[in-house]
Amino acid sequence: MKNLKGAAILGQSGGPTSVINASAAGVFIEALKQENITAVYGAAHGIKGILDENFYDISKEDLYELELLKNTPSSAIGSVRYKLKPLKKDPSDYERLLEVFKKYNIRYFFYNGGNDSMDTCNKISKYFKKSGWDCNVVGVPKTIDNDLFGTDHCPGYGSAAKYVATTLMELYHDATVYNTPMVTVVEVMGRNAGWLTAAAQLAVSKGQGPDLIYLPEVVFDYDQFFKDVEDVVKRKTKAIIVVSEGIKDKDGKYVPEHFSSLSTDSFGHAQLGGTASILAEQIKEKLNVKVRSIEFSLLQRSAAHLASKVDVREAYMAGVKAVRAAVKGTTDKMVGFERVSSNPYKIKYKLVPLAKAANTEKKVPAEWILPNGKGLTQDFVDYALPLIQGDDKAPLVDGLPRFANLKKVFVNKK
């Protein structure tokens, strides 16, 4: 761990969240203050921007606009889904990265993302160490999926969870206006981990939530599912069901795969019908009841107008802490949160070895899932509730959000 003098670069990677730019704001604003950091760059579209030498000169931005990044959704400097090949298989990307880092004397590398991004970050960190290039590499966590290992939770999750819970409470009211039978199936993101779907339980805890919740952590049993739905409709006339896009049957097949035999026509069913719409259609056929399917789609990860204040603050501070740790000589780590207590809510920032964060996926613990597999325990509610507290959104101009407007001045290629 060395004190280095040189440029710093941040890359945003993977799917965006409502608060990934808050972490960028934290990195940029803190890095601009540091004496040892001689230049602050933003990589255009993550690692790809570094390989192509496309990066922005952050010193050219107004501080006011950088502050607005805290409440601007999506990846302001562009994201990427680019997986580095294993070094032994193809070293060309690694060599090229080293070349670029040397050319611009980049001594601080911050990478903001989820599992795959921490994997990238980890590989680069190890390669630089091996190559003798002194560069402090610190990962900044981010994912609405909340599945990064080594941290109590991830920036981005709180705001997405707040969106899911709030919207489900609103839908609960909307879905009960007519006194006729109706089944509403809502689909939430989360391919492997059910954290975001589980946030539906927060609405349940207010007595204004869905009747059934299905996570990818539990094997999805179709017969039981239709029976469950029928029971709710018989009892309450209405049923609201929340499913993760990642639910799988005992053979490991997702819902669109399970019904793929029905989608062999030219029209392209699998694309048309997401998990919720397929299940709704099946319910309609089997129970002869009116159905509606709703996909939260991109809305759940971009609804910055409904961001959690706790999440915005923590996302920002994760960026700040990453810079402070790096200039003090930390490398090969990811910033993480350790929960000191839930009530009152208190966390400590910590540093997690990148290798640990990169290679393990954190799922919803089995003991937080109800024995019947259709809901979450109070322990989950106690865990998640502190993360959705408070509002923090962009100032309004003409009744609409005033998002950050970056100049995005490219650094001249050397």
Add this chain to the structure above:
Amino acid sequence: MKNLKGAAILGQSGGPTSVINASAAGVFIEALKQENITAVYGAAHGIKGILDENFYDISKEDLYELELLKNTPSSAIGSVRYKLKPLKKDPSDYERLLEVFKKYNIRYFFYNGGNDSMDTCNKISKYFKKSGWDCNVVGVPKTIDNDLFGTDHCPGYGSAAKYVATTLMELYHDATVYNTPMVTVVEVMGRNAGWLTAAAQLAVSKGQGPDLIYLPEVVFDYDQFFKDVEDVVKRKTKAIIVVSEGIKDKDGKYVPEHFSSLSTDSFGHAQLGGTASILAEQIKEKLNVKVRSIEFSLLQRSAAHLASKVDVREAYMAGVKAVRAAVKGTTDKMVGFERVSSNPYKIKYKLVPLAKAANTEKKVPAEWILPNGKGLTQDFVDYALPLIQGDDKAPLVDGLPRFANLKKVFVNKK
């Protein structure tokens, strides 16, 4: 027009909005203050609740909860889609209504809804007049579709428009994070009138909106559409397209009808694929580009967390004004808004003959639609922008909205 002493009843009718309960709050709170109003009832599920003598005693509610109604989405006392048959064809409903009104001495009838509901209100008003039952009947406008005649705009529209514009700005940011080609098709409610879809132009006016906007007021030309989309993708790599669910081709066919030949299998295409998903699929086939479709679905009419302050206030005041007009002897009218000026925004409340409001649908004027049919003029922006100003939402408890919790005490049947 007579000063009457007796009970008042409110019914909510048709699809809910974020602020229909604000109008209910206005009617209830104002009616409870009036000396000539001896009892205040809320009809359970609109006109159906009156026919069945199912109504709530509003005097049993806490004033605090009635105030919270201003920020509680959906129809708190239940809505209904029930069309009265023409009197000549079947007088039974009318006779039954008269019987109930007489039994409970209901002298004030308020009905909150859109076109169909004003038609119901108008029929009842005319029947009571003919029957010699003195009852002041006043309609309270409500619809996210904004298509009621005789009023500058409708309560519910401003909040839905704010949702559409804000969400599209967020999607604009989300849709541009990767530098790969992608077409996003967003579907907005509005079967016949394009007011809500037009709100997408507000996002465009901030430079963060969709590329193409298609209203039901313009005949939808598929060839031109695919050409338009292709042009945008060529020029910008990304395209965001907003379509009304009500767009129709030259034969008057909606999109799912136009493609109905493709949906003859057992799986039920027409249900699965809404307008946006069908168009997205067609774009994918024709242009060989990645696509995504998003339906705002119920979210656009229930997102009370994103309500417009102007809308909440006007919806509330529409209820208050209805009661005040009725106790002063007004009947057979709907409350409407007249715009005095847009900048600064100023309206006057007025009273519109029910017959006029009931039988005409107001569409987006042709002169506000761009000549190419793919966007709106500045005149539309100037019209709509004042309606989305300010925030007004439910207080937060545990980071989640504290919606009204009514006791809903049924009136004992006589």
